[in-house]
Amino acid sequence: MNARLAAGDTVLTAASMLRRAEAAQVYDVAQQTALEPAALVSARLGSTVLLKREDQQPVFSFKLRGAYNRMAQLGAIERTRGVVTASAGNHAQGVALAASRLGILATVVMPVTAPQVKVDAVRRFGGDFTRIVLFGESYSDAQAEAQRLCDERGASFVHPFDDADVIAGQATIALEILAQHPGPLHAVFVPIGGGGLAAGVAAVVKARRPQVRVIGVQAHDADAMARAFEAGVRVTLDEVGLFADGTAVKQVGALTFPLCRQYLDDVLRVDTDAICAAIRDIYQDTRSIPEPSGALALAGLKQYVSAHGAVDGALVAVISGANMNFDRLRFVAERAEIGEQREAVFAVTIPEQRGSFRRFCAALGQHSITEFNYRIGDAQAAHIFVGVQTAQREEREALAAAFRANGFDVLDLTGDELAKLHLRHMIGGRSPLARDECLYRFDFPERPGALARFLERMRPDWNISLFHYRNHGADYGRILVGIQVPPSEHALLRQFLATLAYPYVDESDNPAYRLLLRT
Known part of the structure; x- marks a missing residue:
């Protein structure tokens, strides 16, 4: 599909795009959207962050x-x-x-x-x-x-991005930003798919306030503009990732590429976890949920501040859309902690012997556990999948060192896509070693140290053969535990359960458990 120049244009420039944007007919249906401070993100980054709320349009997108x-x-x-x-x-x-x-x-x-x-x-x-x-x-x-x-x-x-009138319509966002924030402005961050929004905003910002930086942001697996910048010509991607579906474009536009190349200051790539973290940030500041492409700009803004530190002047992120599929929210919530580097994920090997769990918990110190998966499978070694809440990358490295100091082999899986997407849900199966296993579901107050205290209360002569826990952000944590108790000691087990004072359900006769996990 050929790119289409607007009538009267031979080459698009910042000046001609500014004229087109000023004459654009958009407000018959569109509205001037808010430019809102993101107080929580601003406080964390040490910079003034403003969100251009294009998710407020009648179609929830710019x-x-x-x-x-x-x-x-x-x-x-x-x-x-x-x-x-x-x-x-x-x-x-x-x-x-x-x-x-x-x-x-x-x-x-x-x-x-x-x-x-x-x-x-x-x-x-x-x-x-x-x-x-x-x-x-x-x-x-x-x-x-x-x-x-x-x-x-x-x-x-009607091309979605490679058309001068379409680009001019999107460029009206820049006119609004500059009018809404006439004070010091360091940079405007815009998501990029085919480049229409980035081209229009960059051209108008440079025409009006050339000292302001304009930075494009792409998903790492749909980075046609970034690759075009590197190659000096438009490239066609073989495949594009579909998580940020609104920007999943294999080739940028013939009109948008030269405009972006001339007027954008940089193009950043962000990964899925960073996008999920930005979605959560926007929700926490606005109580609205953008779609993945809608959060790209903020993800890039955060990456920029991480690399350059706090800056003078405001940083604006264009929140481009909020057409989120509800069934994606679970995935987003799960990956946001990792994207913010607030969760580290490890595979830890500990000896299959009494006291190992307690030593493992001692190595965790005061860190809260976000996930714990284990199924007995080897008579000598226990392989645990564990998620731990962290505040920064250095804590992740310190935890790994603490595990090793206790004699535990450890594999950092925080960046492992296979582990995060699939393996964390597949730990289990039948085990010939799980004799005399009783299965219980427990609810317990979700507070720091609650899971560790639960483990400490378990009788040392009863072996834990299965353990699953995942923090879901609620007031009560839920765990599934397999405990190997000889039939002759079931009365003692009932006494122990009564002393815990945690609500529990005996699932030992659950048909799904018998079908999938019980030998």
């Missing part, structure tokens, strides 16, 4: 600005032929709402991987004026199908 500005320029004949677009979701919603407001028929091609919340929103905003076509696994696949439909129907294509 994309409405560019879509409407482009469609408002269509002539009468073009409007009768309708429009076609390709989008992972947010641009599609902008086109749908613009179509219904302007009375233009729109066909929206979305990849089959688009979140359902975005597909449903396109239907809701577009009503009778919008038809949805699900095609391909990425934006690039959807774009190819959209091109075919345009050629077939003679319709106008």
